[in-house]
Amino acid sequence: MADRLSVTGIAKRFGATIALDGVDFAIAAGEVHALIGENGAGKSTLLGVLHGGTRADRGMMQLDDSRYAPNTPHEARRRGVVLIHQELSLCAHLSVMENVLLGAELSRAGVIDRRASHRRAEELLSELPHPEIQPDALVRDLSLPARQIVEVCRALASEARVVLMDEPTSSLQGSDVERLFALIRRLASKGMSIVYVSHFLEEVRRIADRYTVLRDGRSVATGMMDAVTNDDLIATMVGRPPATLFPAGVRYAIPQVAMCVEGLACPPRLHDATFELRRGEIFGIAGLLGSGRTELVRALIGLDAPSAGMVRVGDNDEPSTSASRRIREGVGYLSEDRKGEGLALALSLADNICATRPEYAHSALGILDLQEQSAQSSRWMSVLRVSALGTQQAARSLSGGNQQKVALARLLHQRANILLLDEPTRGIDIGAKADVYEMINLRASAGCAVLIVSSYLPELFGLCDRLAVMCRGTLSPARAIDEWTPESVMTAAIGG
Amino acid sequence: RDAPKSKALTIAVVPKGTTHEFWKAIHAGAVQAEQELNALGGDSVHVIWKGPLREDDREQQVQVVEGFTSQHVSGIVLAPLDSKALVRPVEEARAAGVPVLIMDSALESDAMVSYVATDNQKGGELAADRLGQLLNGKGNVLMLRLQEGSASTTAREDGFLKRLKDNYPGIRIVSSDQYAGVTRETAKKASENLLNRFGADLNGVFTPNETSTIGMLLALQDMGKAGKVRFVGFDASQIMVDAMRAHQLDGIAVQNPMRMGYLGVRTLVASLRRQPIERRIDTGVTMVTPEMLDLPATKDIIAPPIGKYLPGG
Amino acid sequence: MLRTWIARLGPALGLVIVVLVFALLTDAPGRYLSTFNLRIVLSQTVIVALGAIGMTMIIISGGIDLSVGATIALTGVMTALGIRSGWPPSLALVAAVLAGGFVGVLNGMVITTLRVVPFIVTLGMLGIARGVAKWLAHEQTVNVPTTWMNDLLVTFPRQGWLVLPIGVWTTLALAVFVAFVLRRTVFGRRIFALGSNEAAARACGIDTNRLKVAVYACAGCLFGLTGAMQMSRLRQGDPTVANGAELDIIAAVVIGGGSLNGGEGSILGSMIGALVMAFLRNGCQQMGWPNYIQEIIIGVIIVAAVALDRARASWATSHA
Amino acid sequence: MLRTWIARLGPALGLVIVVLVFALLTDAPGRYLSTFNLRIVLSQTVIVALGAIGMTMIIISGGIDLSVGATIALTGVMTALGIRSGWPPSLALVAAVLAGGFVGVLNGMVITTLRVVPFIVTLGMLGIARGVAKWLAHEQTVNVPTTWMNDLLVTFPRQGWLVLPIGVWTTLALAVFVAFVLRRTVFGRRIFALGSNEAAARACGIDTNRLKVAVYACAGCLFGLTGAMQMSRLRQGDPTVANGAELDIIAAVVIGGGSLNGGEGSILGSMIGALVMAFLRNGCQQMGWPNYIQEIIIGVIIVAAVALDRARASWATSHA
């Protein structure tokens, strides 16, 4: 097969972070090529380079035997390379039709040809049959999966020859995934090349012809999908057998309930969750993206007001409570969205670490003892092995993993004894992951109650004592971890 | 207290604003005084002209006066935007050895060297008489005020109202509590709205200064009412003279701004030279009617020879 | 569909309420509702309405322009200077429009190349443009000889068949034109896309920087025309005119449903917003109410309009 | 460390440059640099500086307040009315501070409960506060009998040992106090956290709504004090004073390194920003330059200050 698109030696760094460090990769016409790797391996960055959104520092790219070095997404689009984003990027105020045709409007003398646009949009939408998506509907009125469909249609609109899909199924459910796969096969049979990024090996195995594994910004393996087993893939992705990642500590669960949740609902995402969280245990919650796990945690910490149900922490079982109250009750919260909700990136590490309990460091009248604050912060930073210049450094200048550790340091400083951790290892490297796992394990051994939400099953299996699965806003009953298998978790998550 | 006497005298002239023709004429008068004094010999005189940054902001004018005080000019000729707000800076200027002469509008203090101004009350009375005679002592009259707190125009407005009440009891004032604001645009809008409300059976209008008169005139012209109501204004500018010729404006109370600027500077210099001066100087106000326009005597007041002293003016 | 209509009707309803309330309050409703008064209000609205057309484009694109008042003053002075020095009025008019466009291009260039937020850039430009206006005018008003330019906003046009002043017709025509451009052309839809999600627009291959400059330039041209209208209304170029007009104009857009976060707004809404303010002023003055009541009412209306819009939006989301 | 210092020194360097340039340009550098002139500049800065202290808090918290000029006018009028009706001046002063705080609380409540952006809420409040000021003052300036209140900003205080007017000392003391609060107290750090990342602040258990109201309230109290100072300077309550002061005050904060995105800003910087503008005005006047040159220069400086700050920030990131 002749390569439609091939890249060699692509490298890219963001400040101190090396996102790509020499990637070689090629895709033929009509091929579905899976790009796999851990969080932060550099998949999105590579796609960014391919579609002109980011410029590589070094490396060569060839498209159809001619040099390819797009400066802008527009240029890439003209050459037939389009991207479907990992984070949805649609214009909420525009209609479906306008979004689908954005940047490739059908017009006469600058005036939009509405009839032709309408026809084209319907044509594109019919590729993924979804009668409820009208071309004239506003995108802000659509559900998340519908938006994902629109995003896919937009890529099709521009007559692409290479389609880059960054976790296109992250918001799609069972039947929609099937439809997407059917579409991908159809496109491939027409000679289109598809780069498919996903964390789900099962999916990848079903759709892809070939694979390339990225690890720490390097392409470490490539080959035919049929020729490898999943275990081999995981081993190449992670670089070492998963087992060594997890601490082997022995914990003794204390049969004392720290948090009791009954029938909690918080529409539109969360419908029913009931469980008990005990001291000294690690309780895992698995589920697909968009299944409502984050909403559950946010309702538990008091950031979202539940519409029904009960949460009891200590003696407090008021239905709606505030985050400040929960934090005073000793509940700690780690957000999945580090940039958006986790850290104040412009502020210093000390400010971030002491944000929840500044009163540990002040004398009276709310006056801070800066020295004490600094001492406390550096203590926690050394416990978690945060590599930073000092406590006054801005959080922005740390690497992702270190930022995540800072967010955890805040929980330690807060002396929270109920930890709600939403994707605690999102976007952090293996070393940091092991450190985080160790810390979580230590806190649990010290009698804290830990709740972990994660999309990374090995992590849940490696850490948890008990596990429950969220499916479309409903939490399954919790069972001990050895009663679950990865397959049974997946079945429960899909709702089968 | 006496500053070491330098040869050159620097006189700062601070108007209320810089963009109206009235202030142009004052500027010309001040320059005229400068040229005459320098021609006469003796210490050279230098006039600086500087208004507030924002036209109707008292604080800005205060800052200008303070700036001149710290610059230690020989003296300041000031047209205060407010009779009270400028008291402190004027007193501080005097304490710092910078004498201040007040022109155009009163200041509630006796810290100034002299007060050179039109008798504003009289101007209002002249306008009332003119309107009263034109209307034969009966009819509906509208007066549009200028702005809150402006001493000179308030005196005109009060003079006008009082004279009408005393001498022309048959005249009814339909509105006298609306303000034009300091720009043509605001004046025009206010006039349009008032004319629509009261225009149907309106007989006479009075406005107390240049901007309000022009704003009202433009409103009357645009609404096709010009010439149908008797209209007396204040101050002079080309557009008003043209309107008088077209009998759209029946009289203007004209001050002598050039003389005001001229006398302001002359009097201040005289005082600096320790010559005897008067504490209150009236620069006169005249009622100019359309018939008087071509008289040589009126020519000089309604179209003062500004161009002679101000290049590009 | 229904929701779009409610959104569009919201401001119109406000306008009707304002007019009705004054018609009921005044002792001379006939006079208040007369075509005569309507003409007055319309010609008073022209300045804010024209400015609001340009500002709507900017606000939809996610920007803001505080320098509009100063630009109006600057271009008004330039028109007056042109006519005074003997240019044909049409040339002066074109010059004003181009000068406004130039100020807009400057704003856009600084915003995109120095990557300073629009608020700051146009705050700086506010001072610069007004300073230049005063400089050009030698800190005085510039009077002009009588030309047809002076008649653009005469309430009762010489040609009776025009019914409304030429300026009002021009504004109407431009409003329809720009509304068409915004709704129906590629350029217009891209402005919405830019304001709605700049990153997405860029990812779709839209040159957002050039688009931004173009938006500020087009709006600037409109502000230039507004300056010429202002000079026509006052028959002089006044460098101190339209002080604070930026707030009135932004208020008109916001009352009409524009969102400062970008992506939302309509010309129709902004025109209604401008009319609401003009009718309020006119009504208060006709009632003989003092100015401060106007100021208070307009302040309350601005906040209420946006608050209602928010409430409507969140109601719509929760019932989606 | 180095970078923080460059950031802090940036505005100060600007100030030094402004002063030096004028000292070199003027023909009487002795007079320009005299303590006499310094005192005048300082007392002229008080209004903007006091306002900028409050505005710095608001801008750090990620908000903005366009109603500050109107609040100054309102509280100035209230002080004057109080004193005129025989209240002891200190009572009138306290009333002004509380009234300012009340306006701030209103702003904060509307922002948090109706969830309307601060720009709109305070734009509305601008009209409302100024309207109420004119109403209370019956559209006139309110003159007051002579009390010690009138001496707060007398350039040469009666008590020679004070050296500078009491108002200047008060401003200095408040600047130091608020700077301390912002850097060294829980309240202050929470304001930074709020402005830097509101969602994160909420997730850390900070009651962001209450905090916002508190910020606007504190700033409002400062604006109230500014109003009293303004009334002391003019010796009258003037409902039309400080028109457009909001832009000056915001400019001071921005020149001093405050970011309209929140999370950044310092009292020291804002004070320097206010001084830069006062020295520029003073210098231009001493040079006998016309007003428009000031306006142009200040406009350019606002944009340049922010552009340099952006350039510095991106330089710092790329060299981290």
Ligand SMILES: Nc1ncnc2c1ncn2[C@@H]1O[C@H](COP(=O)(O)OP(=O)(O)OP(=O)(O)O)[C@@H](O)[C@H]1O
């Ligand atoms: N704009 C940026 N600035 C700084 N660092 C960045 C930027 N974009 C990505 N990175 C870093 O580059 C590395 C690779 O990120 P990338 O998004 O490509 O990973 P990914 O493989 O797509 O991960 P995921 O599975 O989480 O999507 C990460 O460490 C990330 O933090």
Ligand SMILES: Nc1ncnc2c1ncn2[C@@H]1O[C@H](COP(=O)(O)OP(=O)(O)OP(=O)(O)O)[C@@H](O)[C@H]1O
């Ligand atoms: N209204 C929305 N519009 C666009 N994206 C949304 C919306 N709501 C949620 N998302 C995104 O969808 C994804 C999944 O939603 P959510 O966080 O509720 O589910 P989850 O089960 O917690 O999944 P995960 O935590 O793995 O993302 C998130 O990345 C979130 O940012």
Ligand SMILES: [Mg+2]
């Ligand atoms: Mg990615």
Ligand SMILES: [Mg+2]
């Ligand atoms: Mg989640």
